[in-house]
Amino acid sequence: MVDVGLREFISASHWHWQVAECVQSLDLHVGEAPSVTHGTPGAAPAVQAIQARWPRGAAVVGTGVPTATAALCWEATGAAALRRFRCVQRLVMAARPWRTQDWPLPKRTKAGPDTEKMCRDLREAGFELMAMRVASYHCEISASKWLAFLAELRHWSAEELEHFRQKLGEEAEGVEKYLHFDDRLLLLVAVPSTWSCTCSRRAKRPRLTAPLTPVLPWRLALEGFWAPLCPLSAAEAAEALEKLDQHAQQVVGPSATAEELVGEQRFKLHLLYPWAAQLVCHPVILEAVKQALGTPNLLVWFSEVNAKGPRSSCHAAPHQDGIFASLAPNDAVITVWLAFTDAFAEMGGLFFHRGSHLGGPLPHRVDGEAENLIGFRVDGADVMSDEAVPVELKAGEASLHTFRTLHWSGPNLTPSRRVGLAVRYVRSDVARSRPLRRRESAMVACGHYDPTVGAFDVEIPPVHPLGCMEVAQHSDALARERENYWADEVA
Numbered sequence: 001m002v003d004v005g006l007r008e009f010i011s012a013s014h015w016h017w018q019v020a021e022c023v024q025s026l027d028l029h030v031g032e033a034p035s036v037t038h039g040t041p042g043a044a045p046a047v048q049a050i051q052a053r054w055p056r057g058a059a060v061v062g063t064g065v066p067t068a069t070a071a072l073c074w075e076a077t078g079a080a081a082l083r084r085f086r087c088v089q090r091l092v093m094a095a096r097p098w099r100t101q102d103w104p105l106p107k108r109t110k111a112g113p114d115t116e117k118m119c120r121d122l123r124e125a126g127f128e129l130m131a132m133r134v135a136s137y138h139c140e141i142s143a144s145k146w147l148a149f150l151a152e153l154r155h156w157s158a159e160e161l162e163h164f165r166q167k168l169g170e171e172a173e174g175v176e177k178y179l180h181f182d183d184r185l186l187l188l189v190a191v192p193s194t195w196s197c198t199c200s201r202r203a204k205r206p207r208l209t210a211p212l213t214p215v216l217p218w219r220l221a222l223e224g225f226w227a228p229l230c231p232l233s234a235a236e237a238a239e240a241l242e243k244l245d246q247h248a249q250q251v252v253g254p255s256a257t258a259e260e261l262v263g264e265q266r267f268k269l270h271l272l273y274p275w276a277a278q279l280v281c282h283p284v285i286l287e288a289v290k291q292a293l294g295t296p297n298l299l300v301w302f303s304e305v306n307a308k309g310p311r312s313s314c315h316a317a318p319h320q321d322g323i324f325a326s327l328a329p330n331d332a333v334i335t336v337w338l339a340f341t342d343a344f345a346e347m348g349g350l351f352f353h354r355g356s357h358l359g360g361p362l363p364h365r366v367d368g369e370a371e372n373l374i375g376f377r378v379d380g381a382d383v384m385s386d387e388a389v390p391v392e393l394k395a396g397e398a399s400l401h402t403f404r405t406l407h408w409s410g411p412n413l414t415p416s417r418r419v420g421l422a423v424r425y426v427r428s429d430v431a432r433s434r435p436l437r438r439r440e441s442a443m444v445a446c447g448h449y450d451p452t453v454g455a456f457d458v459e460i461p462p463v464h465p466l467g468c469m470e471v472a473q474h475s476d477a478l479a480r481e482r483e484n485y486w487a488d489e490v491a
């Protein structure tokens with residue numbers, strides 16, 4: 001799909017999501033998903049690369065970020081640039097944005113491509129427009145990375161860069177300034193006019209014929225969640241549940257079970273027990289998260305036990321995980337929900353609102369209801385639509401969801417237990433979106449992480465179950481988070 005070569009500048013995960021949404025809704029062949037030719041020095045090689053890739057099939061002309069080179073080529077020469085693609089059966093144009101105000105651009109930067117002009121140029125170049133789709137994503141981007149990116153794209157001088165830096169304002173000390181805006185991707189599909197007369201039926205009904213490889217990021221991009229991942233056998237899940245119950249017996253009482261854990265007894269057990277650290281670093285899970293976030297460098301930011309006893313009315317109200325987390329960008333975080341028992345819908349398994357991750361943050365409010373496991377809820381969104389999808393897991397299976405996916409779980413209506421572990425993974429370059437009282441800590445799950453550059457102090461994996469160092473580190477980690485969230489956000 002789309003190359004993420006621009007990752008060093010800005011987060012690119014949502015581009016995948018937008019492209020996937022467009023490609024799906026336009027019913028394109030997967031092979032026609034836009035390709036990015038970032039870094040190509042000059043327009044001609046970019047065009048050649050595109051044609052080499054789709055000699056007789058679809059071609060892609062990027063018109064704007066991220067296909068910067070081809071964009072500049074098209075913007076400069078309009079219809080003339082498009083004519084060279086008339087040998088292809090189908091032309092897919094990706095553009096962003098088409099109005100200057102869509103981006104937090106300084107005024108002096110020129111506007112992006114305009115939809116009407118693109119359509120006019122297509123007609124003039126002998127194409128017929130077959131379909132058009134816009135996918136919007138509310139994103140946050142670090143101001144400094146954004147400026148660095150624009151400076152390269154627009155060939156700014158050092159003075160221009162400084163000028164725009166001042167325009168965007170100062171950063172708070174130690175905290176990156178983030179820009180919020182709706183990033184929109186426009187996909188246009190066109191066919192050469194003569195070809196469309198003879199093959200119009202085929203052209204109008206291009207079909208998604210094969211899943212993109214790898215499947216996981218593709219489905220996650222389209223729907224905002226993915227399941228099932230199968231990291232544990234049923235026997236391993238039962239063993240993990242037994243250890244969790246032993247934890248409950250240690251911290252609650254001799255015959256306690258996981259359902260009786262309250263508050264911080266449920267959190268970050270991967271700092272207290274080697275078995276829990278091994279679970280959150282399970283290779284099958286990490287491989288999936290690496291694919292989902294497009295990086296080998298991952299931290300475990302948080303984990304929490306979510307347990308519902310037989311016939312328990314505990315539930316999780318509809319919410320997006322990213323709302324109170326102060327992590328940016330939102331597409332740098334993934335939650336994995338690992339089932340220790342079966343977790344079917346009637347047991348209080350998770351429901352996901354398909355596609356909700358593309359719609360931006362929804363208004364939420366704090367919810368003090370004791371039976372709501374998560375303490376907050378979305379305000380007023382209609383969750384019972386056709387897009388509400390129950391994700392039913394067997395013990396040992398897991399699901400993934402993005403930080404923006406609206407999701408929830410109901411009460412447990414059965415005589416069986418429903419127990420799971422939610423683990424929040426972040427890309428190592430994730431940042432804080434507001435000044436926090438305390439710098440938090442996170443555990444390196446895989447790859448590289450430099451705490452002098454990153455947003456977190458490093459947590460040391462536990463060696464001894466409930467050892468002194470382990471307990472101290474766990475208390476410290478939770479104390480930092482308590483101060484950050486429950487002190488100002490919720491009060």
Ligand SMILES: O=C(O)CCC(=O)C(=O)O
Nearest residue numbers: 306316321335337409422
């Ligand atoms: O376990 C549940 O029922 C809710 C979990 C959840 O909402 C989450 O992990 O984000």
